[in-house]
Amino acid sequence: MKRALVSMCVAMIAWGCEREAGYDGLGEAEAELAFMYEGEEVGRFALAALASSGGVDVEGYDPYYERDKRFRAVELVGVLERAYGGLGLKLSEQEFILRASDGYTVPMSGERIIEGRPLLAYADLEAEGWEPIGPQKANPGPFYVVWRGAEQKDLEQYPRPWQLAQIEIAPFEQVFPKTLPEGAPRESAAWRGFAIYKDQCVRCHAVNQQGGRVGPELNVPRNITEYRPEDQIRAYIKNPRAFRYGNMPPFPHLTDADLDDVLAYLKAMKARKDDPAEADGG
Numbered sequence: 117m118k119r120a121l122v123s124m125c126v127a128m129i130a131w132g133c134e135r136e137a138g139y140d141g142l143g144e145a146e147a148e149l150a151f152m153y154e155g156e157e158v159g160r161f162a163l164a165a166l167a168s169s170g171g172v173d174v175e176g177y178d179p180y181y182e183r184d185k186r187f188r189a190v191e192l193v194g195v196l197e198r199a200y201g202g203l204g205l206k207l208s209e210q211e212f213i214l215r216a217s218d219g220y221t222v223p224m225s226g227e228r229i230i231e232g233r234p235l236l237a238y239a240d241l242e243a244e245g246w247e248p249i250g251p252q253k254a255n256p257g258p259f260y261v262v263w264r265g266a267e268q269k270d271l272e273q274y275p276r277p278w279q280l281a282q283i284e285i286a287p288f289e290q291v292f293p294k295t296l297p298e299g300a301p302r303e304s305a306a307w308r309g310f311a312i313y314k315d316q317c318v319r320c321h322a323v324n325q326q327g328g329r330v331g332p333e334l335n336v337p338r339n340i341t342e343y344r345p346e347d348q349i350r351a352y353i354k355n356p357r358a359f360r361y362g363n364m365p366p367f368p369h370l371t372d373a374d375l376d377d378v379l380a381y382l383k384a385m386k387a388r389k390d391d392p393a394e395a396d397g398g
């Protein structure tokens with residue numbers, strides 16, 4: 117397997133398959149997108165190479181900008197086919213993890229990608245460079261995931277990571293094993309809460325230091341339920357901006373039963389602390 121990956125990388129040299137160069141600190145034109153397969157890098161495309169493979173102009177409502185936006189973009193499916201084509205995988209059966217350079221981490225099924233056909237925007241056609249995005253007015257480049265369908269505006273179902281830096285094919289359970297409430301009964305509230313966490317929270321929050329880095333860690337060294345009252349956690353999740361202006365979006369659609377499950381999950385993880393920093397003695 118390893119051999120196949122290496123020769124595939126060699127075959128992609130024309131696409132900018134340079135293993136040494138990282139994304140950090142590179143100028144936009146040299147920005148790269150890295151592709152991983154179960155922990156190993158299998159390719160890297162430079163922005164210039166992506167752009168040369170045929171961009172399209174897309175226009176539509178953007179829920180972050182809250183109005184119509186125009187971008188130049190390539191089909192994500194096409195990019196994935198080129199990146200992973202040599203591995204002989206059925207993309208619709210894979211689980212993907214999209215990682216942004218700001219720590220945003222989005223698990224997404226291959227099925228959702230194949231059916232929803234998101235695009236990888238690489239240029240904002242309405243601004244010099246990129247128009248700043250989100251509450252922190254971040255630069256969304258070099259790669260911003262967008263969806264074009266009128267019914268694809270919901271950010272939970274159709275997430276739009278910006279500053280996309282890496283795409284990995286790997287099962288969630290393999291990449292974030294310490295986030296699972298192992299040992300809890302399969303039908304329990306803890307597992308239902310885990311499903312919500314996996315779907316909507318891991319993008320920004322780590323548990324046992326596995327997951328996104330946009331929001332605070334929720335389990336170590338202290339579990340969130342050890343220093344925040346439960347009612348406050350519930351209210352915060354529903355509407356964080358009623359407490360403070362920050363970067364957590366509101367989750368008004370979560371029902372009280374959903375929040376019971378989320379709390380059950382968080383409390384289950386209190387008994388499953390596994391802090392890599394502790395193990396290092398620090």
Ligand code: HEC
Nearest residue numbers: 316317319320330331332340344352353356362363364365
């Ligand atoms: C887009 C990123 C993002 C997502 C998605 C997100 N959060 Fe947050 N969360 C944050 C950030 C950032 C903070 C830090 C405070 C702030 O900016 O509001 C935070 C804070 C928190 C806090 C701490 C509040 C306190 O009392 O200090 C809790 C609990 C929490 N989030 C739970 C969740 C849960 C549960 C979900 C999923 C249903 C979730 N978050 C989804 C970004 C996110």
